[in-house]
């Protein structure tokens with residue numbers, strides 16, 4: 569079911585500072601910020617030869633990453649995104665196994681314009697998993 573790692577996401581307190589560090593200190597190619605109000609975050613992508621790093625900053629009062637940053641004020645690894653060929657088949661399989669699919673269980677459109685879902689970290693050894701259909 570799982571394909572490539574699409575991205576590893578880091579929650580950061582200030583996306584401009586983090587983007588500058590990845591570009592100037594680490595010499596990486598960093599995309600322009602994308603505000604995703606429907607997801608409560610602003611994101612940039614650090615382009616790598618074999619995957620991407622997504623930098624996340626809270627957007628709005630109800631950001632799903634606000635509690636994470638309150639616990640980890642310097643930031644930290646937030647989720648891993650795996651690619652899947654058929655997100656509804658993956659969802660149905662996961663629900664059948666008893667895994668919790670977050671939200672209402674229906675895919676939303678993510679930063680890449682593709683359908684995504686999230687799986688509860690408590691069901692996968694403390695790691696928040698995102699699935700993206702590619």
Ligand SMILES: CC[C@H](C(=O)O)C(=O)SCCNC(=O)CCNC(=O)[C@H](O)C(C)(C)COP(=O)(O)OP(=O)(O)OC[C@H]1O[C@@H](n2cnc3c(N)ncnc32)[C@H](O)[C@@H]1OP(=O)(O)O
Pocket residue numbers: 577604607609611622624632633635636645646647649670671677678679680684686688689690694695696698
């Ligand atoms: C889709 C756009 C973009 C893209 O790639 O295209 C993105 O990736 S947007 C990313 C931001 N959106 C999301 O993260 C949506 C899914 N996340 C959620 O629904 C929540 O963050 C949730 C349910 C994972 C946690 O919500 P919250 O922190 O408000 O709840 P709790 O504080 O009660 O946490 C419950 C429990 O889980 C632990 N936790 C929370 N976040 C994480 C995490 N990122 N990794 C690992 N563990 C996490 C938290 O510490 C609590 O554990 P406990 O032992 O009970 O204290």
Ligand SMILES: [Co+2]
Pocket residue numbers: 575577622647649698
């Ligand atoms: Co993501």
